[in-house]
Amino acid sequence: MAERVTIGDLAQRLGLSKASVSYALNGRPGVSAETRARVLALARELQWYPSSSARTLSGARTGVVGLVLSRDPDLLGTEPYYMLVLSGIESALIEAEYGLLLRMVGTEPGRDLAVYERWAGERRVDGVMLFDQRRDDPRIPLVRHLGLPAVLNGAAEPGAALPAVVPDEHGDADRVVEHLRDLGHRRIVHLAGPSGLLHEQRRDQLVRAAADRTGIVVETVEGDYTMGTAERLTTERLQHGPGPTAWVASNDVMALGVVRAAARAGMDVPGRMSVVSWDDSLLCEIGAPPITALDRHPRDFGRRCAQALLAVIAGTPDEDTGPRPSELRVRASTGPAPA
Amino acid sequence: MAERVTIGDLAQRLGLSKASVSYALNGRPGVSAETRARVLALARELQWYPSSSARTLSGARTGVVGLVLSRDPDLLGTEPYYMLVLSGIESALIEAEYGLLLRMVGTEPGRDLAVYERWAGERRVDGVMLFDQRRDDPRIPLVRHLGLPAVLNGAAEPGAALPAVVPDEHGDADRVVEHLRDLGHRRIVHLAGPSGLLHEQRRDQLVRAAADRTGIVVETVEGDYTMGTAERLTTERLQHGPGPTAWVASNDVMALGVVRAAARAGMDVPGRMSVVSWDDSLLCEIGAPPITALDRHPRDFGRRCAQALLAVIAGTPDEDTGPRPSELRVRASTGPAPA
DNA sequence: CTGAAAGCGCTTACAG
DNA sequence: CTGAAAGCGCTTACAG
Incomplete structure (x- = not known):
C-alpha cells in the first residue's frame, strides 16, 4: 500500500515552503532554477503525483472531458463508427494528458440532460462533447446555462452559438451522387437515418442538391x-x-439490410440495383457483394472533435484543420444503371 | 452561468451549521427528520450538487472507476465484442451512480502501467477493471503495490490473489467441440488469438480437453x-x-478470414470444411455463409465485471451470480464432416 | 527569490 | 439534536 506523498512532505524534506514547491512543480516563476531542479528530482524519486481533487478544488481544471452516448447500446455494438470516433478522441486527449469520462445512457429522452447537469454541478469535467445533434436540441441551452464548455460534433445548427466540428458534408454528398450519376443512375433512394438528427437532415438536403444539379430524382x-x-x-x-x-x-x-432485401426480392446487386453505404467498415468489405462505401475517416473526425473541445477549454482560438476529404471505396455493389 | 451553490450557502439560508447540513444531505444521524427535510428541499430548489473534488479531498470515494484498453484501436473498431462489454459495464455503473474513466492506450507495452500509476497517485479512480490478462501480468503486482482496488476480467490466473470474473470457459469449449463431434468431425484446427493472453491459453487447453474426451484431434x-x-x-x-x-x-x-481462405482455395463451407466463431456478431450473421457462433452474452459479462469491482470497492462480499451459459447459434457454416 | 496564510467545499470527530 | 473547528492537498495573492 503506497503511502501518499504530498507537497507538504516534499517541502519538509527540502526545507522549503509548500508554496515554493508548488511553484517549482508547476513551472511557474518564483523559484530559482536550482531549487526547481531539486524539487522535481525529489518529486520523481518519491513518485509524487498531484491530488486531482485538491488541485481541482483550488480552482484548477479537472483534466477530464465528458461524453454522453445516448444511442441504443445494441446499435453501438454493431456500428464500428462510434468505436473509431472514440479512439480518435482518445488519441487527442492522451496527447493533452486529458481523461475521458464516458456515459452510455440509452435512448430514453432527457436522461442525458441529467448527466450534464450533474457533471457541471459536481465540477466533474471541464467540458463535454455533443454528438447526434437534433433540431432545437435542448442540450445547447442547457450547457450554456450551466456554463459548461461544449462542442457540437457532426452538424452545425445555424446560429447555435457553440463551436462545431463538421465533416465534409458537401463533399460526401457530391462524391456519392456523382459516382451514381457516372454509372447512369437517374433515380435513387436515400435511406436516411432518423430525421430528428440534424446531420441526417443536412445529408438529405445535400444529396438532393447534388442530385438536382445532375438531374437525378431522389x-x-x-x-x-x-x-x-x-x-x-x-x-x-x-x-x-x-x-x-x-x-x-x-x-x-442499413446498407446490408438493403442488399438482403434485394436478394430476397430476386433483384441482382448491382445488376438491377446499386447500393452505397455512407459509412465504411468491415461489414461493407465482407458483404455479398462487398458494398461501395464512403470512408469518412472516423478516427480523424474524433480527433478533431476532441481537439476543438480542448481549444475551447484552453480559451485558445480553434485551430480546426478542417475535414479530411472522405474517400469513396468503390466495390461490387455499384454498377451501371440497368437499361 | 450558474452560480455555484455550496453547502455554506445552504447553511446560511437555513440558519444551520455546515455540519448539520452535511449530515442531513448524507442521510447520517445527527439531525431531526424535519431539519433534514428542509435541507433537502432547499438543496433541490437551489440545484445544489456536491463538489466531487471537495468530497474526494475529504476522504470520500471518487465515484469513478477506470478502464484501460490496450488493444489496437482498429481491432476495437472491427470487433463489436468490446463495445458490448462496455455497454454492460455502463449499465451496472449507472445503477450505482458511478462514472467510467476510459483510456485507450494502444498496444505499446507498459503504457497502460503508467496510467494506473497516475490514476492511483492522483486519486482519480476508486478502482480499475483489468481485461486481457497475460501470464505474469505486471498489472497485478502493480495495482497491489498501489493499493488500487481491481478485478481481473476474463481469465483467472491461479493464485493471482485478485478477485476475478470469468466466463463459462468449460461450457463454451464443450459446446463448440460437442457440436463438431455430433457432426462427425474428428480433426479440427483451433485458430486461437495471441498466446500471450491468458484466456487464449485457457481456451486452447479446454478445447483440447473436450476434444480428448471425444477422440477428436486438435x-x-x-x-x-x-x-x-x-x-x-x-x-x-x-x-x-x-x-x-x-x-x-x-x-x-478471424472466422471470416477462415471462410475467405476456404473460398479462395475452392473449399466449400460447410461441404468440405466447417467454421465456428467463438464470438457472435452481425459479422457472423451476414457472412456468406452465415457463421455458426457462440453468443457469450458480452453485455452480461460486462455487467458482472463492473458489479464485481463495485463490490470490492464497497468492501462487500462478491455476489457474482456466475456466468450466464453461452448459446451456440448454429448457422450454415457448420455441417456434417465430409466422408 | 522565498515564506506565512487564506481559501477552495466538503467531512468528521469533538464539545455542548 | 446542533455548532465551532480542524483537516483533506493543493494554489495563489501578499509580504518580505
Missing part, C-alpha cells in the same frame, strides 16, 4: 440505423414496382 | 485477431493438404 425513406428496419423498408419500396436503380444508405448496417 | 494455430492474418494462416494450412475438417476461430473477424 426519394427519401427514413430508417432507424438497424438492418431489420432497412430490410423491411426496402422490401416495401420494391413491391411498389421498380423505379429507383440505386440506394444510398446512411450507415453500413 | 491442431492449434496462433492468430492475432485480424482477418488478414487468419486468411493467410488458413491458406498456408490448407496447402499442407487436407486433414482437419473443421476450424474454430477465437473471434468473429
Whole structure:
C-alpha cells in the first residue's frame, strides 16, 4: 500500500515552503532554477503525483472531458463508427494528458440532460462533447446555462452559438451522387437515418442538391440505423414496382439490410440495383457483394472533435484543420444503371 | 452561468451549521427528520450538487472507476465484442451512480502501467477493471503495490490473489467441440488469438480437453485477431493438404478470414470444411455463409465485471451470480464432416 | 527569490 | 439534536 506523498512532505524534506514547491512543480516563476531542479528530482524519486481533487478544488481544471452516448447500446455494438470516433478522441486527449469520462445512457429522452447537469454541478469535467445533434436540441441551452464548455460534433445548427466540428458534408454528398450519376443512375433512394438528427437532415438536403444539379430524382425513406428496419423498408419500396436503380444508405448496417432485401426480392446487386453505404467498415468489405462505401475517416473526425473541445477549454482560438476529404471505396455493389 | 451553490450557502439560508447540513444531505444521524427535510428541499430548489473534488479531498470515494484498453484501436473498431462489454459495464455503473474513466492506450507495452500509476497517485479512480490478462501480468503486482482496488476480467490466473470474473470457459469449449463431434468431425484446427493472453491459453487447453474426451484431434494455430492474418494462416494450412475438417476461430473477424481462405482455395463451407466463431456478431450473421457462433452474452459479462469491482470497492462480499451459459447459434457454416 | 496564510467545499470527530 | 473547528492537498495573492 503506497503511502501518499504530498507537497507538504516534499517541502519538509527540502526545507522549503509548500508554496515554493508548488511553484517549482508547476513551472511557474518564483523559484530559482536550482531549487526547481531539486524539487522535481525529489518529486520523481518519491513518485509524487498531484491530488486531482485538491488541485481541482483550488480552482484548477479537472483534466477530464465528458461524453454522453445516448444511442441504443445494441446499435453501438454493431456500428464500428462510434468505436473509431472514440479512439480518435482518445488519441487527442492522451496527447493533452486529458481523461475521458464516458456515459452510455440509452435512448430514453432527457436522461442525458441529467448527466450534464450533474457533471457541471459536481465540477466533474471541464467540458463535454455533443454528438447526434437534433433540431432545437435542448442540450445547447442547457450547457450554456450551466456554463459548461461544449462542442457540437457532426452538424452545425445555424446560429447555435457553440463551436462545431463538421465533416465534409458537401463533399460526401457530391462524391456519392456523382459516382451514381457516372454509372447512369437517374433515380435513387436515400435511406436516411432518423430525421430528428440534424446531420441526417443536412445529408438529405445535400444529396438532393447534388442530385438536382445532375438531374437525378431522389426519394427519401427514413430508417432507424438497424438492418431489420432497412430490410423491411426496402422490401416495401420494391413491391411498389421498380423505379429507383440505386440506394444510398446512411450507415453500413442499413446498407446490408438493403442488399438482403434485394436478394430476397430476386433483384441482382448491382445488376438491377446499386447500393452505397455512407459509412465504411468491415461489414461493407465482407458483404455479398462487398458494398461501395464512403470512408469518412472516423478516427480523424474524433480527433478533431476532441481537439476543438480542448481549444475551447484552453480559451485558445480553434485551430480546426478542417475535414479530411472522405474517400469513396468503390466495390461490387455499384454498377451501371440497368437499361 | 450558474452560480455555484455550496453547502455554506445552504447553511446560511437555513440558519444551520455546515455540519448539520452535511449530515442531513448524507442521510447520517445527527439531525431531526424535519431539519433534514428542509435541507433537502432547499438543496433541490437551489440545484445544489456536491463538489466531487471537495468530497474526494475529504476522504470520500471518487465515484469513478477506470478502464484501460490496450488493444489496437482498429481491432476495437472491427470487433463489436468490446463495445458490448462496455455497454454492460455502463449499465451496472449507472445503477450505482458511478462514472467510467476510459483510456485507450494502444498496444505499446507498459503504457497502460503508467496510467494506473497516475490514476492511483492522483486519486482519480476508486478502482480499475483489468481485461486481457497475460501470464505474469505486471498489472497485478502493480495495482497491489498501489493499493488500487481491481478485478481481473476474463481469465483467472491461479493464485493471482485478485478477485476475478470469468466466463463459462468449460461450457463454451464443450459446446463448440460437442457440436463438431455430433457432426462427425474428428480433426479440427483451433485458430486461437495471441498466446500471450491468458484466456487464449485457457481456451486452447479446454478445447483440447473436450476434444480428448471425444477422440477428436486438435491442431492449434496462433492468430492475432485480424482477418488478414487468419486468411493467410488458413491458406498456408490448407496447402499442407487436407486433414482437419473443421476450424474454430477465437473471434468473429478471424472466422471470416477462415471462410475467405476456404473460398479462395475452392473449399466449400460447410461441404468440405466447417467454421465456428467463438464470438457472435452481425459479422457472423451476414457472412456468406452465415457463421455458426457462440453468443457469450458480452453485455452480461460486462455487467458482472463492473458489479464485481463495485463490490470490492464497497468492501462487500462478491455476489457474482456466475456466468450466464453461452448459446451456440448454429448457422450454415457448420455441417456434417465430409466422408 | 522565498515564506506565512487564506481559501477552495466538503467531512468528521469533538464539545455542548 | 446542533455548532465551532480542524483537516483533506493543493494554489495563489501578499509580504518580505
